[in-house]
Amino acid sequence: xxxxxxxxxxxxxxxxxxxxxxxxxxxxxxxxxxxxxxxxxxxxxxxxxxxxxxxxxxxxxxxxxxxxxxxxxxxxxxxxxxxxxxxxxxxxxxxxxxxxxxxxxxxxxxxxxxxxxxxxxxxxxxxxxxxxxxxxxxxxxxxxxxxxxxxxxxxxxxxxxxxxxxxxxxxxxxxxxxxxxxxxxxxxxxxxxxxxxxxxxxxxxxxxxxxxxxxxxxxxxxxxxxxxxxxxxxxxxxxxxxxxxxxxxxxxxxxxxxxxxxxxxxxxxxxxxxxxxxxxxxxxxxxxxxxxxxxxxxxxxxxxxxxxx
Numbered sequence: 516x517x518x519x520x521x522x523x524x525x526x527x528x529x530x531x532x533x534x535x536x537x538x539x540x541x542x543x544x545x546x547x548x549x550x551x552x553x554x555x556x557x558x559x560x561x562x563x564x565x566x567x568x569x570x571x572x573x574x575x576x577x578x579x580x581x582x583x584x585x586x587x588x589x590x591x592x593x594x595x596x597x598x599x600x601x602x603x604x605x606x607x608x609x610x611x612x613x614x615x616x617x618x619x620x621x622x623x624x625x626x627x628x629x630x631x632x633x634x635x636x637x638x639x640x641x642x643x644x645x646x647x648x649x650x651x652x653x654x655x656x657x658x659x660x661x662x663x664x665x666x667x668x669x670x671x672x673x674x675x676x677x678x679x680x681x682x683x684x685x686x687x688x689x690x691x692x693x694x695x696x697x698x699x700x701x702x703x704x705x706x707x708x709x710x711x712x713x714x715x716x717x718x719x720x721x722x723x724x725x726x727x728x729x730x731x732x733x734x735x736x737x738x739x740x741x742x743x744x745x746x747x748x749x750x751x752x753x754x755x756x757x758x759x760x761x762x763x764x765x766x767x768x769x770x771x772x773x774x775x776x777x778x779x780x781x782x783x784x785x786x787x788x789x790x791x792x793x794x795x796x797x798x799x800x801x802x803x804x805x806x807x808x809x810x811x812x813x814x815x816x817x818x819x820x821x822x823x824x
Contacts, residue, residue: 538567547604688776695713711745748784763787778797
């Protein structure tokens with residue numbers, strides 16, 4: 516195993532500043548709250564109802580819950596807590612947005628209605644992730660609350676380049692990584708998803724609204740022989756304030772269930788959740804995690820441009 520050193524990035528002391536955390540599903544918001552406290556800050560945690568981890572509340576100096584479309588309530592909460600900077604962390608289950616009666620279940624407040632209404636009435640409406648999250652960030656900004664990348668407060672969670680766990684890649688796996696990388700970047704350019712699963716340069720599954728884990732498990736159902744390569748990358752025009760690629764032990768459990776052998780991620784643009792546990796699980800399962808810099812990923816030989824004669 517080629518281990519990686521501790522991350523060289525260090526967050527400046529927050530010196531008692533209150534940082535707002537709009538928290539979705541998963542361990543990621545917990546780790547951000549822990550990092551804010553570790554760097555001397557206070558936490559104003561606002562959990563999205565039906566999503567957030569129960570471990571968050573003990574880490575909050577100020578705690579509240581909010582509906583996914585209650586933007587005005589979220590703004591008011593952070594202003595009362597005197598949080599002038601905030602971050603979004605954790606997954607929102609997008610499938611709930613398209614459930615029957617979703618607008619009744621996720622009834623927006625007045626600010627939420629003003630924020631989202633143009634996306635549902637315009638002839639050129641755009642309900643992709645970056646468009647909706649950008650609208651939310653703009654509503655916070657207008658109220659004097661700046662949405663920042665979560666890594667501003669926890670840069671040590673970013674993946675460094677190198678092989679993080681597992682055996683070296685075979686030549687075939689390296690070719691699959693390069694092939695999958697190009698597909699994933701093209702997918703991200705359209706703000707559709709971040710993950711692709713390939714085997715022998717054949718795409719098995721592409722991520723859309725279902726999320727990374729479901730995408731990987733679907734590939735396992737389609738390819739009973741296993742041995743797949745999973746590639747998860749940042750979008751070419753990634754907004755670092757939200758939707759950064761994030762991987763944790765749950766992602767690896769999906770790889771193990773699908774009998775996938777490799778997870779390729781983008782160095783410096785991917786969050787590692789519970790990194791030590793992630794590496795230990797990968798080693799135990801024989802899964803390779805490789806963290807690559809985009810410029811260092813070569814195109815598959817079959818797709819490389821021919822040299823001039």
